[in-house]
Amino acid sequence: MRYIGKEEIENIAIGAALLGTGGGGDPYIGKLMALQAIEEYGPIKLLSIDEVPDDALVVPTAMMGAPTVMIEKVPSGEEAIESFQTLQNYLGKEIFATMPIEAGGVNSLLPLALAARLGLPVIDADGMGRAFPELQMVTFHLDGVKATPMVLSDEKGNNLLFNTIDSVWAERIARGATIEMGGSVMLSIYPMTGKNIKQSAIHHSLTFEEQIGKAIREAKKNNKNPIDEVIALTNGYSLFKGKVTDINRKTQQGFSKGTATIEGLEENKGEECYLHFQNEHLLAETKDNVLCVTPDLITVLDKETGMPITTEGLKYGARCVVIGIPADKKWRTQKGIEVAGPRYFGYDLDFSPVEQLLRKENN
Amino acid sequence: MRYIGKEEIENIAIGAALLGTGGGGDPYIGKLMALQAIEEYGPIKLLSIDEVPDDALVVPTAMMGAPTVMIEKVPSGEEAIESFQTLQNYLGKEIFATMPIEAGGVNSLLPLALAARLGLPVIDADGMGRAFPELQMVTFHLDGVKATPMVLSDEKGNNLLFNTIDSVWAERIARGATIEMGGSVMLSIYPMTGKNIKQSAIHHSLTFEEQIGKAIREAKKNNKNPIDEVIALTNGYSLFKGKVTDINRKTQQGFSKGTATIEGLEENKGEECYLHFQNEHLLAETKDNVLCVTPDLITVLDKETGMPITTEGLKYGARCVVIGIPADKKWRTQKGIEVAGPRYFGYDLDFSPVEQLLRKENN
Structure with a gap:
């Protein structure tokens, strides 16, 4: 307590x-x-x-x-x-x-x-x-x-x-x-x-959220990169770096649905990343590769501060890093994927864990 | 009891x-x-x-x-x-x-x-x-x-x-x-x-409904016109005689909405009557005159048998008589008309009692 x-x-x-x-x-x-x-x-x-x-x-x-x-x-x-x-x-x-x-x-x-x-x-x-x-x-x-x-x-x-x-x-x-x-x-x-x-x-x-928030807020003071801190804490992966160039968003059936396009910078220069959301980000992909898909977590961080950006907060020109985080193992079961996997949301692909998608992309 | x-x-x-x-x-x-x-x-x-x-x-x-x-x-x-x-x-x-x-x-x-x-x-x-x-x-x-x-x-x-x-x-x-x-x-x-x-x-x-039903069912046996019987029982008025020539109906926001067109016969020959409904008939009018409007009752009876025809039962070619019946006095109050009068349903007219509309039309 x-x-x-x-x-x-x-x-x-x-x-x-x-x-x-x-x-x-x-x-x-x-x-x-x-x-x-x-x-x-x-x-x-x-x-x-x-x-x-x-x-x-x-x-x-x-x-x-x-x-x-x-x-x-x-x-x-x-x-x-x-x-x-x-x-x-x-x-x-x-x-x-x-x-x-x-x-x-x-x-x-x-x-x-x-x-x-x-x-x-x-x-x-x-x-x-x-x-x-x-x-x-x-x-x-x-x-x-x-x-x-x-x-x-x-x-x-x-x-x-x-x-x-x-x-x-x-x-x-x-x-x-x-x-x-x-x-x-x-x-x-x-x-x-x-x-x-x-x-x-x-x-x-709640303790986990608090640790993440604290790491981001205190990174600068400790001369650390907040995004590296987040990745270490969450066992996550950096998926894409770039800036937001397009956001298509509408409120439909009580949901905020849409797609954001991120134009690659640095190692992702020349590529585009598409973030599909329905309140939450559910699928991150480039033209050729799936980067991360629900139930695994896709989160967008401000490139400088490491602060998370909500789908509502995505603005044209925002420089960001897309992070993938493995979901809790309860979600990676057959039942978990049935309930909240890509097919439930209408995406025509099977779930693959973010760590496997990355390995595939790097081969 | x-x-x-x-x-x-x-x-x-x-x-x-x-x-x-x-x-x-x-x-x-x-x-x-x-x-x-x-x-x-x-x-x-x-x-x-x-x-x-x-x-x-x-x-x-x-x-x-x-x-x-x-x-x-x-x-x-x-x-x-x-x-x-x-x-x-x-x-x-x-x-x-x-x-x-x-x-x-x-x-x-x-x-x-x-x-x-x-x-x-x-x-x-x-x-x-x-x-x-x-x-x-x-x-x-x-x-x-x-x-x-x-x-x-x-x-x-x-x-x-x-x-x-x-x-x-x-x-x-x-x-x-x-x-x-x-x-x-x-x-x-x-x-x-x-x-x-x-x-x-x-x-x-329920007793009133039973009396109406009985009058219609027994009219023929007693050599009476079922429509006259209904009019007498309900203090109603015969508004229009004709046959159904068009029905425009859709299910919208959980309601069955539409308009039926009735081509005049006998004394109404050459005229058309339009019945606007939203589950119930709410407005009966000809090109020039309002015949009856909610909260007063508009009901359609089979011309021969006197049997009531529902909006769902309205079929092309059906010969019918449109009847108007004064609503209970609770509905003809200011509050009653606010709650269920023509403007509530989006019709741009004030409520007039069916008996007054008829008097006007006959002048």
Whole structure:
């Protein structure tokens, strides 16, 4: 057990943007909400998974919708509390703690803001080890845990309690409802026991995000290259260096979808890299080679500062390095690839681990 | 109190199609479900409003969605029970009775099927005195009763419990969810007390439908014109005689929308009548005159048999008579016209009562 204060939030926000692989919502809003909540209610208690009793009720919380919308429609925090308490009343049992559903973007930080306001602990874990765009794309689902009962709440005061036959239906119906509710909502989802979490969650996610953020922020002071630091910490690979020359982006079915084109610089001069995203970056390729593909992580860093750039933040002319990071081994299983591999997203290729793709390219 | 058996269902189904003003879903499916339920569980207890205790909990039930879809996706009855019981559990109080939300189409009959299966009484009342396409278009809403808590259930086993800030939001979000759930769902909605019903419901709806159906079915035997019988019973007006020459229909945002053109015969020879519908007929006009407009009722009857024709049943060449019926006085108030008058549906005209429109036309 330890406490998360403002300094830790600053670091987590950077690590969350990086593991968010461009999506998960701009962590800036989540950071502001978490900082504000700490200001008002004090530091947040962070528990490691082994400190959670097996029979404790844990409810992850998250924002759902297009991050593009969220920037203009900042949550007040009330909707998160409403969704959380509606689910607690329905389950008829006190909720022991909350946690992030994903290690990425705004959804790493919103549970911290909620926890501060409610005086609850947060568990140092998540259900993706990265960000993904759909509700069934969590390790809990891979292990058969259901998304429902879950509650959707909007800032107007509307809330919906879902009981669906499976998590794919929860995703589908919630997506339709979210669009009607203004494009983004707060969710309390995947109610679980401590035992479920121990089996199915990805451990130490917040601590990992914090380490990444700290390494990037302190690199300059220590005369180190922030990108090398990130690669060392994440077991990642530098895939492509260049500058953004084109971004094609639209909000469709509640998602921010598109492609960014990066013109190569230095060792990549003369090549182009295409980043395909659906909230998150899902496929990085050149004309001839796949560089990295979901569920492995593709993240874009500012070439100078090493700071992660979200898909929303991709701007013409930005100089960047594209990094590939191996996904957690739960995602590299047959079931993991079925749920969040390239074919699910409509790309006509099989999953290959980033380390194998690189070896192939270098031969 | 009296019992509804198979003979009564046959009559109610015809009256429901007529008051359904072309929409509310083909009553045929509701009729089959009600007949089947009576076959299995025996006749249904029908209570008049004054037999309901003031503090009794009453929950109307209805199908939501495009009737076009429902024809291919017949409800099993299980989804209605699930939605009803989910709401009962949530409210923590036994439901005394159900009732139709509208006097029209399938939604007049589905509550009867549910009541038979659950051994509950049905109340001889409804919330429209006709059919309307949206959830807030009920007399309960005009009096400030909320649609939620309500439950949506589909045939797959998904269910959603709604708590919205008002009934317009319930409609909007439920419409989005219904589309994702396959285009039609069952609802338990507008939970009310007996006292609410006495104030806000339209009385004797099922008995009225039964009288209309009986009059049409027995007209020939009694050497009477079924259309004259209907006009006498409903205080209605014959607006236009002709044959259908064109139907333009599409399913859009969960609604069946379109226009039918009727070429005049007999006294209307040389004229054309245009019927605009959105599940229900909302506006009947000729080139020069408005004949009848929502919230007043527009219904199309087969010229020979007097049987009502739904918008789905409108076929090229069908000979028909268009009838206008004054809406219940609750709809002719300022609030009623705001909620379900022509401007709400996007027609650029003020509401005028059908009897005034006719007087104007005849001058």
